[in-house]
Amino acid sequence: MSFDPERVTTVTFDSYSTLVDVEAAERALADRVADPEPVSRLWRSRSLAYTFVANQIDAYQPFYEMNRDALQYALDAHGADVTIEERDEILAVYHELDVFDDVRDGLAALTDAGYDCYVVSNGNPEMLASMVEHAGIGDLLEDTVSADEVETFKPAAELYRHAAARTGTPIDEIVHVTAGWFDVLGASHAGMQSAWVDRKATPWEPFAGDPDLTIGDFHDLVDALPA
Helix, strand or coil: CCCCHHHCCEEEECCECCCEECCHHHHHHHCCCCCHHHHHHHHHHHHHHHHHHHHHHCCCCCHHHHHHHHHHHHHHHCCCCCCHHHHHHHHHHHHCCEECCCHHHHHHHHHHCCCEEEEEECCCHHHHHHHHHHHCCHHHCCEEEEHHHCCCCCCCHHHHHHHHHHHCCCHHHEEEEECCHHHHHHHHHHCCEEEEECCCCCCCCCCCCCCCEEECCHHHHHHHCCC
């Protein structure tokens, strides 16, 4: 499928790895574990895996708790000697992640062009509120939509359809912008157009279809949509 910019009236954005950089979590680990990179990678991958499994076995819990359990597993798997208090200090970095350089200018340009911008995220409402505040983008967003509202994580179609209803937009008039391959596929499956943010020039996952649009940053998205 090719991208149809003329259909778009609303733009939804993923949060973690799309608006804000989760690699700050690795820096938080660096003060407490000898080799933070593999711990960070396992933490992130387990966090996502838990959400995928939770959808299938009705084991929902707020994403902050999923993230906590994934971090605990990653620390245990690497034999890290970290107290519960230290673990929670590492986890708290998710409230203060750095926003990518292109995000604010991109959101501002889209808002000026007349597009309604929303966040649609696995993050629970408290996480999203702190993310938006720390990133300083609250004035550029209509609202945030959390998986917590339907107790179902991405890439389940239910969350994207709920987001469309919350925005008051026909689902085929939304483009969902995300760095997550599974999020691209989930949005497309639910009926949105999808834009994959590939800031690191990584290969696309070779199954289940392609993004409608691939962009290097938010400036590319602005260029792809009519003013």
